Amino acid sequence: MLLLLLAWVGATFGPIFWAWKENALVSLGLVLGLLFGYIVQLIWLFSGNIIIIDMLWMRPNNLFDLNIFTLFTSGFLHSTPMHVLSNIVIIALVGIPLEQRMGRARWLVIYVIGLLGGSLCWSIANLGTNTPALGASGAAFGILGAYLAGWPKDEVYFPLIIIRPWPVSLIALIYFGLEIVRTYQTLGLSQPSHVGHLAHLGGFAFAYACLNTVAKNGPVPPGETSEKFGPLKDLPSEHPFENVAHIMEKLYEEGDQKETRQAWMEELTEQTTCPVCQGPLIVKNYRVRCQTSTSHLHWP
Numbered sequence: 246m247l248l249l250l251l252a253w254v255g256a257t258f259g260p261i262f263w264a265w266k267e268n269a270l271v272s273l274g275l276v277l278g279l280l281f282g283y284i285v286q287l288i289w290l291f292s293g294n295i296i297i298i299d300m301l302w303m304r305p306n307n308l309f310d311l312n313i314f315t316l317f318t319s320g321f322l323h324s325t326p327m328h329v330l331s332n333i334v335i336i337a338l339v340g341i342p343l344e345q346r347m348g349r350a351r352w353l354v355i356y357v358i359g360l361l362g363g364s365l366c367w368s369i370a371n372l373g374t375n376t377p378a379l380g381a382s383g384a385a386f387g388i389l390g391a392y393l394a395g396w397p398k399d400e401v402y403f404p405l406i407i408i409r410p411w412p413v414s415l416i417a418l419i420y421f422g423l424e425i426v427r428t429y430q431t432l433g434l435s436q437p438s439h440v441g442h443l444a445h446l447g448g449f450a451f452a453y454a455c456l457n458t459v460a461k462n463g464p465v466p467p468g469e470t471s472e473k474f475g476p477l478k479d480l481p482s483e484h485p486f487e488n489v490a491h492i493m494e495k496l497y498e499e500g501d502q503k504e505t506r507q508a509w510m511e512e513l514t515e516q517t518t519c520p521v522c523q524g525p526l527i528v529k530n531y532r533v534r535c536q537t538s539t540s541h542l543h544w545p
């Protein structure tokens with residue numbers, strides 16, 4: 246049983262440490278950790294050791310005893326495949342762009358704030374009962390709350406009806422609004438619910454409130470957009486490139502999408518050189534520039 250427990254710890258937290266060490270996105274490591282951890286949970290289940298889960302999920306009464314660590318560990322356990330997938334969708338699609346805004350360390354801090362904020366709210370609301378709870382939903386809602394507080398106008402790919410870039414403010418407010426309705430149905434109308442809506446609202450509110458403090462002095466200050474993530478500049482009709490008319494034609498045609506603009510600009514840098522120093526060109530933040538100096542060329 247100890248081995249199965251250690252396997253879970255390694256599967257869950259290993260990818261996060263790996264991502265940190267390799268300078269990769271920790272949000273990506275976390276998504277992998279949640280998936281791998283869930284697979285180990287399935288092994289617990291099929292090997293008849295599911296009782297291990299009882300050490301790690303949270304019960305409201307744990308607030309007052311030595312099991313207080315379950316406020317944290319419960320956020321890395323899930324009940325059903327849908328449960329883990331619905332959280333991973335948010336952490337991957339919204340969490341990864343948020344990490345690019347905040348940087349790794351700050352992102353981890355806000356993730357833990359959402360996780361613990363959700364756990365605390367849920368525990369306090371359910372004091373006196375011994376019902377267990379589990380799941381990364383508080384942290385996932387924390388990511389929505391934090392992004393809404395910092396950069397509400399950003400657009401990220403998300404499946405609302407269809408998968409396309411949606412404003413963060415819209416995604417966050419839909420999730421938040423639905424939770425308010427569900428909380429009211431659960432508490433106000435006394436409909437039974439197995440989902441910790443107060444954990445969701447708690448994670449959302451805590452992370453929303455803390456974002457400005459945590460993200461201060463980060464890579465992109467709250468409220469600001471950087472060229473990299475903001476809307477694309479319109480391409481001016483004038484350009485300094487010669488003998489690449491066929492590429493420029495394509496660039497003007499398809500340059501309104503980030504992926505195609507990037508691709509045609511890269512093609513351009515391969516086919517032509519800096520008009521001032523004849524040196525190589527590079528593409529940065531959807532602009533073509535001379536590798537030696539932006540004073541030679543920085544277009545558009």
Ligand SMILES: [Zn+2]
Nearest residue numbers: 519522535541
């Ligand atoms: Zn140059």
